[in-house]
Amino acid sequence: MSAGPSTPSASRKRSRWQSDEEDNNEGQQLTINPVKRRIKKLNKDLASPPSAPSLPKTPTISRNPLHSVYVPPRTRHPPIIPSRSVYCYERLNQIEEGSYGVVFRAKEKSTGDIVALKKLKLDEEKNGFPITALREINALMTCRHENVVGIREVVVGDTLTQVFVVMDFIEHDLKSLLTLMPSPFLQSEIKTLMLQLLSAVKHCHANWILHRDLKTSNLLMNNRGTIMVADFGLARRYGDPVGIGGMTQLVVTLWYRAPEILLGAEEYSTAVDLWSVGCIFAELLLKEPLFQAKNELELISMIFKLLGPPTNTSWPSYSSLPLSKTITLPSPQPHQFRQKFQYMTTAGIDLLMSLLTYDPEQRISAEEALEHPYFTESPLPKHPDLFGSFPSAAAGEKKRKVFDSPSAPARAADYKLLTEFDP
Numbered sequence: 294m295s296a297g298p299s300t301p302s303a304s305r306k307r308s309r310w311q312s313d314e315e316d317n318n319e320g321q322q323l324t325i326n327p328v329k330r331r332i333k334k335l336n337k338d339l340a341s342p343p344s345a346p347s348l349p350k351t352p353t354i355s356r357n358p359l360h361s362v363y364v365p366p367r368t369r370h371p372p373i374i375p376s377r378s379v380y381c382y383e384r385l386n387q388i389e390e391g392s393y394g395v396v397f398r399a400k401e402k403s404t405g406d407i408v409a410l411k412k413l414k415l416d417e418e419k420n421g422f423p424i425t426a427l428r429e430i431n432a433l434m435t436c437r438h439e440n441v442v443g444i445r446e447v448v449v450g451d452t453l454t455q456v457f458v459v460m461d462f463i464e465h466d467l468k469s470l471l472t473l474m475p476s477p478f479l480q481s482e483i484k485t486l487m488l489q490l491l492s493a494v495k496h497c498h499a500n501w502i503l504h505r506d507l508k509t510s511n512l513l514m515n516n517r518g519t520i521m522v523a524d525f526g527l528a529r530r531y532g533d534p535v536g537i538g539g540m541t542q543l544v545v546t547l548w549y550r551a552p553e554i555l556l557g558a559e560e561y562s563t564a565v566d567l568w569s570v571g572c573i574f575a576e577l578l579l580k581e582p583l584f585q586a587k588n589e590l591e592l593i594s595m596i597f598k599l600l601g602p603p604t605n606t607s608w609p610s611y612s613s614l615p616l617s618k619t620i621t622l623p624s625p626q627p628h629q630f631r632q633k634f635q636y637m638t639t640a641g642i643d644l645l646m647s648l649l650t651y652d653p654e655q656r657i658s659a660e661e662a663l664e665h666p667y668f669t670e671s672p673l674p675k676h677p678d679l680f681g682s683f684p685s686a687a688a689g690e691k692k693r694k695v696f697d698s699p700s701a702p703a704r705a706a707d708y709k710l711l712t713e714f715d716p
């Protein structure tokens with residue numbers, strides 16, 4: 294859908310979105326009562342008490358079990374109800390077309406609430422509903438938090454390729470804001486934003502979710518000084534045994550990608566998100582991305598230049614990484630943090646270096662970072678209410694400036710483990 298004509302009748306898709314007749318049909322198509330009945334019956338069967346008290350015994354296996362009888366019945370799953378139709382919303386304007394979806398601003402017809410609708414790109418799908426879309430929805434629902442964009446519901450359009458995630462509308466994304474702001478954020482403001490980001494990341498990690506695409510364009514900010522992590526399209530659960538072939542390395546937008554992923558680590562964990570947080574911290578300070586590399590090799594050499602090449606102490610497992618053999622390490626050099634961030638306090642530099650640490654084992658966690666002395670030294674974090682407000686480009690209040698950061702890696706490579714979010 295293009296940003297083109299805005300009147301309801303001008304575009305076929307737009308007028309269909311507003312048709313109430315088709316709206317009604319949609320609900321019927323999605324009725325899944327037979328499944329609900331089966332699951333209800335199964336739960337009832339499993340929950341019914343044994344007929345007579347007896348010694349503990351092996352559970353009897355029913356003739357057609359839907360899952361192992363050793364697994365307790367799920368009594369607290371959400372009720373299975375059909376999705377509402379996208380016609381419950383009136384489209385206002387297109388906010389952005391990302392790699393994996395188009396985002397619109399819309400109004401809920403019955404309440405007048407302004408929301409953001411992300412239309413998932415399913416048109417070219419040949420393998421059914423993509424696992425990445427399921428992960429995105431599941432991760433958003435799992436990670437509810439004041440600094441994570443709120444998911445309201447998932448609605449459907451005319452065809453099975455029209456699926457929309459409905460979220461709270463947030464006025465800005467941090468990338469556009471940094472581009473449009475006349476002067477950088479103050480230290481006190483950066484502290485507030487970093488505390489919010491770290492508390493969202495801590496919450497995701499505590500809920501076993503890796504975001505895997507933290508960057509300024511995926512951080513939304515409202516006019517009340519609050520940022521929210523968005524775009525969980527590359528998120529996945531961690532902590533489960535990893536399948537053959539390891540975890541996908543095609544994650545995290547290049548400039549924010551941790552060195553262990555760049556060097557082909559088959560398993561990685563929460564530390565990859567903290568590296569991205571380090572890159573975002575630096576971007577807030579510099580008002581431009583830290584590592585604006587054109588490709589992986591250039592990125593590695595930029596990292597080596599800022600941090601100094603890795604050593605046995607700074608990264609003991611470096612030489613065991615698959616791609617380390619293909620890289621010729623430059624001669625040892627000291628890091629360049631002080632030269633690059635001249636006006637930072639020692640505590641600020643220490644936090645930045647703790648986030649941008651080679652060894653994922655030694656890299657600071659979100660929980661530890663929240664306790665860092667940087668946040669308690671002067672100037673103290675600014676109260677969010679004291680932040681200035683800006684015209685919202687997403688609400689059409691000012692023309693958006695196009696920026697040219699690289700896009701998130703293709704998600705097609707991530708089509709494995711359809712069951713990753715299974716309980």
Ligand SMILES: Nc1ncnc2c1ncn2[C@@H]1O[C@H](COP(=O)(O)OP(=O)(O)OP(=O)(O)O)[C@@H](O)[C@H]1O
Nearest residue numbers: 389391392393394396409460461462463466510524
């Ligand atoms: N809830 C929201 N409120 C306002 N704007 C939003 C919202 N969600 C997303 N956006 C805008 O849409 C853009 C793209 O959204 P999102 O990152 O979720 O999609 P994407 O297709 O995965 O993007 P990309 O691949 O470019 O990262 C965001 O950078 C932001 O500008």
Ligand SMILES: [Mg+2]
Nearest residue numbers: 391510511524
């Ligand atoms: Mg995005």
